[in-house]
Amino acid sequence: MARQPSEQPTDADEVSSSDVSSADGADRALWEQTRVTPVEIALPGGVGFTLRAYRMSDQLAGTEVAESDEDDVFDARARAGLDDDEDDEEVVILDEEYKALVEGKDSDADEAAEGDEPAEEEFHDEEKEPVEEVPFFLTHKGKLLVFKSPESLVSFVRSGAPHDLTQLDTWPTLAERITVEDVVVDDEDSYELDLVVENLRGGHDTWDNQLLIEAGEIARDLAYALRIKAVVAALSPGTPLDDLDESLRSAAKGGLGGFRGRRRLRKIGAQQASIGWRTIIGKISASVDWRD
Template sequence: MARQSPQRPDADEPGAQHDDSGDAAPAGNADRSLWEDVRIDPVEIALPSGVGVTLRAYRPANEVTPTDIGEREEDDPFAAKSRQALPDEDEDEENVVILDEEFLAAAAEDDAERDAQRGRPAGDDDADTEAAEQADAATEEVPVFLTHKGRLLLFKSPESLASFVRSGAPHDMTQLDTWNDLVERIQPDDVAPTDEDSYELDLVVENLRGGHDTWDATLLIEAGEVARDLAYALRLPSVLDMLSAGSSLDDLDEALRSTVDGGIGGFMGRRRLKKIGAQTASLGWRTIIGKISAAVDWRD
């Protein structure tokens, strides 16, 4: 993955400890020992259709099996053309992938370069490099969500999530080595996502429509992080393409990060933001959120 989601709080940090004075600890200091032990986190996601909680973990790619999207294929208008990531003329506006000319040119360049490389005999150095890249890809940590048959299981309450975990119902997280420990220990009170694990995707499009001066950098950066994670875990290649390096939405993300960093980089980032079309950005994000929403299985 290009970027990792925000770091989780460390139990050894002062702010992560319980208040032993007898008074209830502030929400930000809630007991995180269960989640640290199982290396899984509760996540809150707000979508236009509602707010729900689910689970997310990060594991080496060679330790997890991707979710099965076989039953979702027929419902996915992008499944047959995900490699091209080009809009079909018959699709309505909700399903159009927004790709700018620069992205298409960059993609064509990459394809040409790969074709040229395939036409050359690979030397020992090339073979060693390829083997090293494959090894790195196998051990790179990738996101795993509480999914089943290509859909994100999103729960409307901590109680329903905890009940589902204990139920033994099928889903993709049963493959995790710490899952049985979570099943034995989880209680509804444990399902309390931190601020870093709470995402407001329902606010993104409206914020972008407000124009450059109103764009919320934190909101948009965090939305990009969780959207990339979800697109990977749910196997939504069209969304990954829209957020990939060289796309207009990735340019937006990079410029926003520069403004947060401040200094000369922040000044340049603000200049770059003014060159990004608000309409293109909002339409692109509307498509992304629509694609993610279509892959959600709401549970009471």
């Protein structure tokens, strides 16, 4: 996200604010040099700090996420050789059929089976994932590490403890130079997921466009980085929650587009939206590892 240039101090402010300006400059320099950003997230379980970096998708390996039983249920059945339809059936082969199989008289079927085998090159025709800029967070083994104070975040970063951002080529610089004073979160990197559901329940007239738009941004980032498939699916293009996001963005722009966006928002059920977002926030919360 682009940062807004800071205002230059006036002559009257120059002396009294020189220390603050220097500190601000040092903060920006560290984050811009390392291309990492401090993030503040408010969840039902509390408010905490973490780190986010955007990199090309082929530059870093994602966090290791253990597959859930729900995701693997069909694969597990296949590995176990289970078949709902034939599990308890006894297969009977007549003598004539057995004889035909042994003597190779079922050649037509064999030829058809051979014809169905894919050519070797077909195994290599799958589309590769496009290389694009994607979010990475301070994660470890599928969990988002969130710290309840800047002091605990800095202590962890400097400790050398394992996590996924150590893959960054700029990480050694960040780990060496970061101080508590550096952990200053910009407004655009502060998210209030704990307010989303209550805001949606209040009805269309009380919806906070900016709050909900920002919630969608961080939820998409976290869902991608933490590989939360259900959240990725719920916010994917064409879904009701994506339609809500698009309508909010249109409404926030104002003008004719804003008028149309507000009309579309009126058609979106507040209860359904709040239930959908409650599920999303619950799944994100379940993937957070709170650190003191």
